[in-house]
Amino acid sequence: MGACALAPKSRNFIMTHAYRSHKCGDLRAQHAGSETRLSGWVHRVRDHGGVLFLDVRDHYGLTQVVADPASPAFKIAETLRSEWVVRIDGKVRVRLAGTENKDMPTGDIEVYATEIEVLSQAAELPLPVFGDTEYPEDIRLKYRFLDLRRDRIHANIMKRGSIINSLRRRMVDQGFFEFQTPILTASSPEGARDYLVPSRVHPGKFYALPQAPQQFKQLIMMSGFDRYFQIAPCFRDEDARADRSPGEFYQLDIEMSFVTQEDVFNAVEPVLRGVFEEFGNGLPVTQKFPHIAFKDSVRWYGTDKPDLRNPIKMQNVTEHFAGSGFKVFAGMIANDPKVEVWAIPAETGGSRAFCDRMNAWAQQQGQPGLGYIMYREEDTQLVGAGPIAKNIGPERTEAIRAHFNLHQNDAIFFVAGQPSKIYKFAGEARTKIGQDTNRIEQNCFKFCWIVDFPMYEWNEEDKKIDFSHNPFSMPQGGLDALNNQDPLTINAYQYDIVCNGVELSSGAIRNHRPEVMKKAFELAGYSEEVLLEKFGGMYRAFQFGAPPHGGIAPGVDRIVMLLCNEPNIREVVLFPMNQQAEDLLMSAPSSATPKQLRELHIRLNLPEN
């Protein structure tokens, strides 16, 4: 470190700084014999009566300080407690032979204290900094400043910062430019619930915090800029999940002009791959992200965010069951042309115990059960066992085996029904089978693009067509498709990046043609008036020469979660809110004063109790 290389050995220089000549991670054997001044927190005290050890910690590291009765600092040293803040003057010396600590970078030396000044005392700790015990969330959040002193989360937050720096550098290196978009803006009628901010100047009117800078980044393209990015705060008033902060989160927001979908992929893929290679502790990262159509992803993996570390790929095996002796499936297929049978191969799952366990699990999930065939060797022949194999007969059993190239002691499970009703359960079964047969690859980052999302979906509740994702996406086939195709069959130039089953980002090539946009909204039941009223600024901009453009927005918090190997987003956020969207440290949200409310022309109408 620079400081240690520059620090001269003269005592005079050391005393020119009030708090430190070195940081707590600086000192090495080469410094032995020199004077030093350290400041930091008392991490741990080991008092042997005649000799006393203090581990002194700062942001940079830990140094062992020693005092004995011969030292003038001894009396004060004996009074020190955990997390007090101290300034230590002393002499660096090599530790006695055999007492070095190989686990500490500074473990070859210690500082013999000659003077100790207590800079701050600490009350009894509600949350110990030392050690790696788990603590309840509310205490950690209330005393976040103590929690953040702890190793793991301190390192996570630093890693987060480094990752964001790296993302910025990689974007800038590719010719992107960072823009700032407004925080106080207009409510957008689609999507998540908005956070509203009352206007003092305009009684009864409200700003909204942006759910994402979506419209702004498109307007930046229409304003003649190109290659926008921003580490953008986004605000959504929706409930939390382990991987979803309530209230606010950050996106690497990106938009580019004159691009096709491939151009966006080529810009973003190296950034993510690079950052995962840089910060992923050397774990292998997918080199070329495969493209998987939304439709295929659902059929193969039962989800639009597949975990490709799980090698299991489902297949449609309806033909093997149509007209077969397994009457349950055969009957379903005969009665409803939409019914399909999906098969989930389970290598090494061919034991009665495993299949029964899966079946019981399925019933616990509210399913009638989970049919299966087990393959076993009998008289050098591979045969199928279990009720289904008996019912469909050896020929079909063998055809299914051959289709999946199954071997002895493998099994295969079946789910039947309309795809839209079974895909979710089938996906869960795939995950469970992968986990329970130990087939999920560990220690790697498996990426893919999910492409060709449907433009619309059927809203069963309101009996109408809805935008399935982003209403600003360009439909594949353009106006022609909107005019002539069944809307539910139209795909959009809309895509997601998925890593290890985590949806990292979604993006789209935008709809930049006003007539296409008008038609697209019309199909979802919105008139031009609504379009003008809700998206007036952007719709107007489309009338004055909008470039073709598109973008994407990877979620920064989730990237950091994956790279820190943390299952909970609060472990990678400095000052997170709890699940009820409360900041227990700052006590937010809190009541407003009557004066504040009066200025804002707000009268409260609180619920009972």
Next chain:
RNA sequence: GCGGAAGUAGCUCAGUUGGUUAGAGCGUCGCCCUGUCACGGCGAAGGUCGCGGGUUCGAGCCCCGUCUUUCGCGCCA
């Protein structure tokens, strides 16, 4: 809004079938200890068992309600 789990000392947890004075480790306080790095030893303080109600001769334990935290569902274009 709904469902699962948890709530016992400052902190992490144990607590048997409902039965005497609710325990341990860490921390705190006091005493001892000259080579520890999870230092060690002796001792002490520290509890409305989340809260309210019920059942019972008797409740940390059983029942009902409620609050808090968390995980999931809904929600998140």
